[in-house]
Amino acid sequence: MNRIASFGLVAALSAGPLLAGQPAAEKEVWSLEDSYWKYVQANDLEGYRTLWHEDFLGWPLSSPEPVHKAHITDWITAHTSSGETLRSYSLERLEAQATANYVTVTYRVRLNWVDKAGVEKPGSLRVIHTWLGSVGHKWQIISGMAAAPNAQGH
DSSP, X not given: OOHHHHHHHHHHHTOGGGTSOHHHHHHHHHHHHHHHHHHHHHTOXXXXXXXXXXXXXXXXXXXSSOEEGGGTTHHHHHHHHTTOEEEEEEEEEEEEEEETTXXXXXXXXXXXXXXXXXXXXXXEEEEEEEXXXXXXXXXXXXXXXXXXXXXXXX
């Protein structure tokens, strides 16, 4: 085997999620979605930011315009600055699709915020995130959008 071919083989074998089996990649990304909501619940903005790619572009429900990574915590701080904390959440996993080094997941999340007076504020969202895998098995959100539930509450 020549040097170029052997380098290509080593590079391919170390490509991380690029060669990961689709079910394994999807499972890893679903685990990261769980981490996402644990960070929100703990108000761990630094941990939360680690999940986002530097080139992220998305459209959170809380924003009238698309945002980049610099503004991905704005929706959390809007809640916490008014004295709200995320008491509980549950994810309803809908679909996942792995393609090359991307995994897109869709789900509904039911949220239960509580204000400083102890008043509960339930809500829900529909979410789509596309995660980009890089060498070293690091997945980060490259794109996403959140939407209000439809008329039937789904």
